[in-house]
Amino acid sequence: MNTRTRDAIRAFADNRLSVIGLAVLVLITLFCFLGPLFWQTDQIHTSLMDAFLPPGPGHPLGTDDLGRDVLGRLMVGGRISLIVGLLAAIIATTIGALYGAIAGYAGGPVDSILMRVVDAVISIPTLFLILFVAALAAPTVTTLILAIAFTSWLVPARLVRGEALTLRNLDFVRMVRVLGGGPGRAVTRHVLPNTISTLAVNATFQVADAILIIATLSFLGLGPRPPAANWGGMLSGGLDTLYSGYWWLIYPAGLLIVVTVVAINLIGDGLRDALSPRSAR
Amino acid sequence: MGLFLLRRIGQALVVLLIVSAVIFALLHFLPGGPARAILGPRATPQKIAEFNHENGYDLALPLQYTRWLGKAVHGDLGFSYKRNSPVSTLLKATVPRTLLLVGLGTLIAVLIAIPVGIIQATRRNRVVDHALTTVTFTLYSMPSFWLGLILIEVFAIKLGWLPPDAPTGSPLEMLQNPAGLVLPIATLSLVTIASFSRYVRASTVEQLEQDYVRTARAKGLRSGAIVRRHVLRNALSPVVTLLGLSLPWILGGSLVVEAVFNFPGTGFLFWNAAQAQDYPVLLGVVLVVSVGTVIGSLLADLGYAFLDPRVRDQIGAK
Numbered sequence: 001m002n003t004r005t006r007d008a009i010r011a012f013a014d015n016r017l018s019v020i021g022l023a024v025l026v027l028i029t030l031f032c033f034l035g036p037l038f039w040q041t042d043q044i045h046t047s048l049m050d051a052f053l054p055p056g057p058g059h060p061l062g063t064d065d066l067g068r069d070v071l072g073r074l075m076v077g078g079r080i081s082l083i084v085g086l087l088a089a090i091i092a093t094t095i096g097a098l099y100g101a102i103a104g105y106a107g108g109p110v111d112s113i114l115m116r117v118v119d120a121v122i123s124i125p126t127l128f129l130i131l132f133v134a135a136l137a138a139p140t141v142t143t144l145i146l147a148i149a150f151t152s153w154l155v156p157a158r159l160v161r162g163e164a165l166t167l168r169n170l171d172f173v174r175m176v177r178v179l180g181g182g183p184g185r186a187v188t189r190h191v192l193p194n195t196i197s198t199l200a201v202n203a204t205f206q207v208a209d210a211i212l213i214i215a216t217l218s219f220l221g222l223g224p225r226p227p228a229a230n231w232g233g234m235l236s237g238g239l240d241t242l243y244s245g246y247w248w249l250i251y252p253a254g255l256l257i258v259v260t261v262v263a264i265n266l267i268g269d270g271l272r273d274a275l276s277p278r279s280a281r
Numbered sequence: 282m283g284l285f286l287l288r289r290i291g292q293a294l295v296v297l298l299i300v301s302a303v304i305f306a307l308l309h310f311l312p313g314g315p316a317r318a319i320l321g322p323r324a325t326p327q328k329i330a331e332f333n334h335e336n337g338y339d340l341a342l343p344l345q346y347t348r349w350l351g352k353a354v355h356g357d358l359g360f361s362y363k364r365n366s367p368v369s370t371l372l373k374a375t376v377p378r379t380l381l382l383v384g385l386g387t388l389i390a391v392l393i394a395i396p397v398g399i400i401q402a403t404r405r406n407r408v409v410d411h412a413l414t415t416v417t418f419t420l421y422s423m424p425s426f427w428l429g430l431i432l433i434e435v436f437a438i439k440l441g442w443l444p445p446d447a448p449t450g451s452p453l454e455m456l457q458n459p460a461g462l463v464l465p466i467a468t469l470s471l472v473t474i475a476s477f478s479r480y481v482r483a484s485t486v487e488q489l490e491q492d493y494v495r496t497a498r499a500k501g502l503r504s505g506a507i508v509r510r511h512v513l514r515n516a517l518s519p520v521v522t523l524l525g526l527s528l529p530w531i532l533g534g535s536l537v538v539e540a541v542f543n544f545p546g547t548g549f550l551f552w553n554a555a556q557a558q559d560y561p562v563l564l565g566v567v568l569v570v571s572v573g574t575v576i577g578s579l580l581a582d583l584g585y586a587f588l589d590p591r592v593r594d595q596i597g598a599k
Contacts, residue, residue: 120299123574127533128551128567132307135555135563212424219426220540220552235427242434250434254427261422 008197011274018270024263028256032078041072043229055248062248065237070248074256077229081260084145084214084230089206091149093199096156101187101195103157104164115161122154130213134222141224144217148210156202163195197275204268208261215257231257285586293579300571301353305346308564358565363557368565371550376569379546381452383535385462386469387524394474395517398481402516403508405486413478420475425534429468429541436464447544465542469534473527480523485516518588525581528574 012018046066053063061070103114121129133147167173168191176186215232217223223233234253241249320332333339337348352358358368397417401410420428437445448454448461455462488494489512497507536548543549547566554562 116295116299117303119296120303123296123300123529123578124303124567124571125529125532125536125574127536128570131536131551131555132563132567135558136307208422212422215424216426216537219424220537221556232424235430242430242438247434250427250430254424254430257427258419258423262419265418265422 008274012270015270015273017266018273021263021266021270024259025267028078028260028263029082032075032082035075036072039072039075041069043068043073043076052244052246061252062246064234064249065241070234070252073229073234074231074252077231077234077253078256078260080141080224080228080230081211081214081232081257084141084148085207085211085264087145088148088152088210088214089203091145092152092206092210093156093203095149096153097160097192097195097199098187099153100157100160100162101164101191104161105168105183105187105191107165107168111161111165115158118154118157121151126151126213127216130217131220131222134217139217139222139224141228144214144224148213152206152209156199156206159198159202160192160195163198164191167191167194201268201272201275204264204271208264208268211257211261211264286583289579289582293575297572297575300575301350301568302346304564304568304571305349307567308349308560309342353568358568359561361554361559361562363554363559364562368561371562372547372565372569375545375547375550377452378455378544379532379535379539379548381455382462382465382469382538382544382546383531386466386535386538387473387531389466390470390473390477391520391524393470394477395481395520397474398478399485399508399513399516401478401482402485402489403504417475417478420471421479423472423475425468425472425537426541428471429464429538432464432468433541445542447539447542449545465538465544468541469531469538472534473531476527476530477520477523481516481520484519485512488512488516491515514588518585521581521584521588525578525585528577528581529570532570532574 046068048066050063051065053059055062059069059071061074063069064073099114103111130147130151133150134144137143137147173186173190176190214223214230218230218232219236221236223230231253235250237249320328337345356369358372360367361371364371397413401413404410433445436443443463444461445464446461447465448458493511494507497511535546536551538544539546539548540552547570550562551566554566
């Protein structure tokens with residue numbers, strides 16, 4: 001481990017809020033992935049006899065409209081939210097980074113054309129674009145991950161392009177050209193590795209955004225189809241649930257989304273402070 | 282300034298052209314094409330061929346694109362077979378309502394976010410700053426539909442002060458029933474305040490560290506006067522850019538708010554179209570909101586240049 005990495009880890013560890021965020025995220029991940037081992041519930045079959053049971057013995061957080069245990073559903077539902085968030089962020093960051101690095105490294109007309117495309121797609125409001133894509137393709141977990149990635153690669157593309165524009169004129173990147181290395185080598189071996197810290201910070205925020213988007217899509221009824229559960233889908237009963245006074249169907253799932261997103265955003269803030277050269281001690 | 286204006290408008294036009302191409306490409310992305318979408322999955326190949334010929338869908342793609350673009354420029358955005366109405370008619374009814382929601386929501390958000398951000402910056406790392414940061418950070422991380430649901434639960438169901446759904450009718454009729462607008466606008470404003478005040482705070486903090494502030498302080502000016510006379514203008518001009526950049530995000534927020542509160546705007550129309558797979562409406566709305574965003578960010582850039590002559594010169598000199 002080199003000094004810079006060690007310094008960054010130390011700076012991150014000194015940031016109390018970010019460490020709390022990380023701890024909370026780990027707990028939530030354990031809750032979703034290991035929880036069902038200890039709290040086994042049937043999330044596939046419906047039982048209308050048990051619908052809308054208030055919290056009580058047997059169902060600590062009550063049951064939903066189809067008689068499924070809410071606590072168990074929070075665990076299973078969280079898996080999809082976390083997986084979609086993570087994968088969408090990774091795919092979006094990878095595509096965006098490559099696109100931006102190519103644009104920035106090439107410069108000139110190639111750069112202009114590629115970046116005008118980014119300008120154009122970024123002008124289509126994300127939620128509209130993603131609802132559109134979700135309406136076109138049958139919403140499965142895979143298509144939703146791709147749809148979210150398709151709408152969120154633009155910001156990393158802009159960030160990396162900006163850095164690539166500077167990097168291409170630095171001596172060590174020029175040297176690749178002098179020594180006969182092709183543009184592919186320069187981009188993958190020298191430009192991209194130097195944008196890693198920017199990308200890491202942005203990817204963290206992307207995970208948070210993706211979790212919010214998948215929740216919103218599911219609330220709007222265009223999320224993954226049942227029996228797949230996720231936090232946003234658990235809230236799609238919306239107003240009807242509120243009027244009937246079933247608070248346990250609105251608060252736990254919503255709070256889990258907020259806590260998860262706050263935790264990830266805190267981690268992102270900590271990473272940014274730890275990795276940005278300006279705050280280096 | 283004239284050159285800058287021309288250049289910036291030209292750029293916006295290029296972006297619009299690409300937007301239209303992307304949207305057109307999406308149309309042909311459809312499984313089975315528009316005929317399948319309109320005639321339904323059970324249409325015979327013969328019917329589809331007929332439909333395609335009648336509507337010019339059997340022409341070469343570039344020709345189709347120019348025809349579609351020509352029609353769109355003249356306000357013909359196609360026909361919704363599901364609603365039996367031209368898309369432009371549907372848009373004419375809903376766009377003003379969404380403008381009302383987005384306009385008022387953004388205005389209120391700006392009016393609150395600016396003082397909040399400045400208070401935080403001038404009392405950096407004190408209790409007030411931490412408290413406000415906690416609030417805005419939480420709001421920022423909150424799904425807006427959930428915030429809307431909670432506001433409904435508290436103010437409409439528990440307290441009974443405000444109606445849970447938005448008024449209908451034209452924007453003027455809506456304004457005559459302001460109680461119904463409070464919760465939708467509050468939801469949209471709260472999430473917007475959360476993101477704006479963070480920028481205002483960061484921007485003001487940056488300005489407070491500048492040399493001119495130290496000079497003003499050395500001259501004996503009091504903090505209040507420094508902020509009002511010197512810092513404000515410099516700290517706030519980036520907010521104009523922020524407004525332009527946030528437009529797609531605010532429009533997305535309005536879609537969610539419209540869905541939660543049954544607000545009969547463009548977002549609500551779009552949401553229903555997405556559920557019904559009403560492609561002409563989907564395409565028309567995406568095109569219109571994108572054009573709106575491009576125009577909005579153009580105006581924001583011009584406003585910024587107007588406020589900050591340094592930027593104007595810089596861009597003009599390029």
